[in-house]
Amino acid sequence: MTRPAVDDGERARAGSELAAVSRALYERGWMPGTAGNLSVRLPGGAALITASGRDKGDMTAADMVVVRADTGQEAAPGPLRASAETTIHSAIYRTTDAGAVVHVHSPYATAVACRTGHRTRLTSLRIERLELLKGLGLADPARTEVPVFPNWPEVPRIAADVADHLAATPHAPPALLITDHGITTWGHDLAQARNRLECLESICRLLLLTGSVPPAQGKEG
Incomplete structure (x- = not known):
């Protein structure tokens, strides 16, 4: 398989931008410890993603890994490993025109994912009327349904679910939740x-404050 060529500059x-955003999100408490991952699409079929096991508050441009945007395969051997959730990023790049992907464990969205998600089937979070919906770039900013995916132990299985859903729903919002995850x-x-x-995290906060998210239900079955 041909490895994507990446210009050093x-x-x-891109690495400096990823590191700066990683540090900022860490300071907000949205990427605690080594949790979360960020990536950007590069020219020539590549993507640059945060390395696995690195403290998000201390990242530098050197803490990034080049992968194939469509598969998540690392472009070349090296001392760093790409994030364990790289396949989810590649599923999004493969099925959308996204130029960047952000995954974090922000508290309100994670709490909503715990309440609305299911262990074995896809569910969704319906959002209506809130002004912040305009920040998601929706065709209809009055309402949307954000998918909530099962948190399978095998990350490629989550990625396959994401790819299937996005391929089948091309007008889906540019966001997703993972049960008990983020x-x-x-x-x-x-x-x-x-x-x-930021918009969706604020929306989830409003939903919780107004009691618009139903209490957590049994997740088995």
């Missing part, structure tokens, strides 16, 4: 993906 620029958003660049993350 482009890699350094939130993922994407956009044409890292700034837009982060803005959408």
